[in-house]
Amino acid sequence: xxxxxxxxxxxxxxxxxxxxxxxxxxxxxxxxxxxxxxxxxxxxxxxxxxxxxxxxxxxxxxxxxxxxxxxxxxxxxxxxxxxxxxxxxxxxxxxxxxxxxxxxxxxxxxxxxxxxxxxxxxxxxxxxxxxxxxxxxxxxxxxxxxxxxxxxxxxxxxxxxxxxxxxxxx
Numbered sequence: 001x002x003x004x005x006x007x008x009x010x011x012x013x014x015x016x017x018x019x020x021x022x023x024x025x026x027x028x029x030x031x032x033x034x035x036x037x038x039x040x041x042x043x044x045x046x047x048x049x050x051x052x053x054x055x056x057x058x059x060x061x062x063x064x065x066x067x068x069x070x071x072x073x074x075x076x077x078x079x080x081x082x083x084x085x086x087x088x089x090x091x092x093x094x095x096x097x098x099x100x101x102x103x104x105x106x107x108x109x110x111x112x113x114x115x116x117x118x119x120x121x122x123x124x125x126x127x128x129x130x131x132x133x134x135x136x137x138x139x140x141x142x143x144x145x146x147x148x149x150x151x152x153x154x155x156x157x158x159x160x161x162x163x164x165x166x167x168x169x170x
Contacts, residue, residue, distance in 0.1 A: 007078040010121045011044040012114060013062070013070035014130065039130060040067065041114040043076075045121060046083040050090065052113030056100035057090055058162050079121040089120060106134040 017040055042051035049062045063069045081089075093116070102108055111133075115126045125131070137143040 005080040006082075007080060008045055008083075010076040010079050010118065012074040012076055012118065012126050013042045013044055013049060014072040014074065015040040015042075015067045016071045017067070039111065039133065041111050041126060041130060042070075043114050043117045043121070045079065045081075046086060050117065052098050052103070052110050054100050054103040056162055057094045057098050057113070074127065076118050076124055076126070077122045081121055086121070090117075093117075106138060109134075 040051070042049045044050075044062050047062070048059045049064060050057065050059045051065075052058070079086075093113075097116070098108075098113055111126065111130050115131055118124055118126050
């Protein structure tokens with residue numbers, strides 16, 4: 001008789017980097033900048049938090065970055081993917097799609113990473129109100145005017161460790 005595969009919970013942490021300022025300024029002209037820059041996401045699985053920024057893929061204990069606890073936690077379900085397979089997958093992503101130099105605030109960011117990893121683990125995407133935001137901002141004249149400046153922004157939440165497969169952790 002075959003043993004059933006273990007299920008591991010998968011969560012999405014959503015941080016408001018603006019600490020509420022985006023909500024207060026939404027009616028103002030700076031809405032696109034603050035709302036877009038105001039959200040950071042990460043995936044929690046196998047007792048660690050994994051995220052992507054201009055430094056590449058990083059990890060820490062859940063809530064262990066200087067961002068502190070998340071503002072919202074979204075339950076994405078469970079995965080049968082073992083920690084070993086997951087770490088191999090992350091290593092592959094870190095050497096291909098999610099190298100630090102590939103980071104782009106609008107098109108290839110922490111939310112892109114969280115969405116990719118969530119689909120690998122659970123078959124589910126992260127909420128569209130997060131993934132659709134960059135295109136909504138860029139669709140505005142103000143977003144287009146600010147794009148050259150915003151394209152130069154590199155974000156790397158402080159407090160995590162760059163992911164390294166060699167030591168099995170980060």
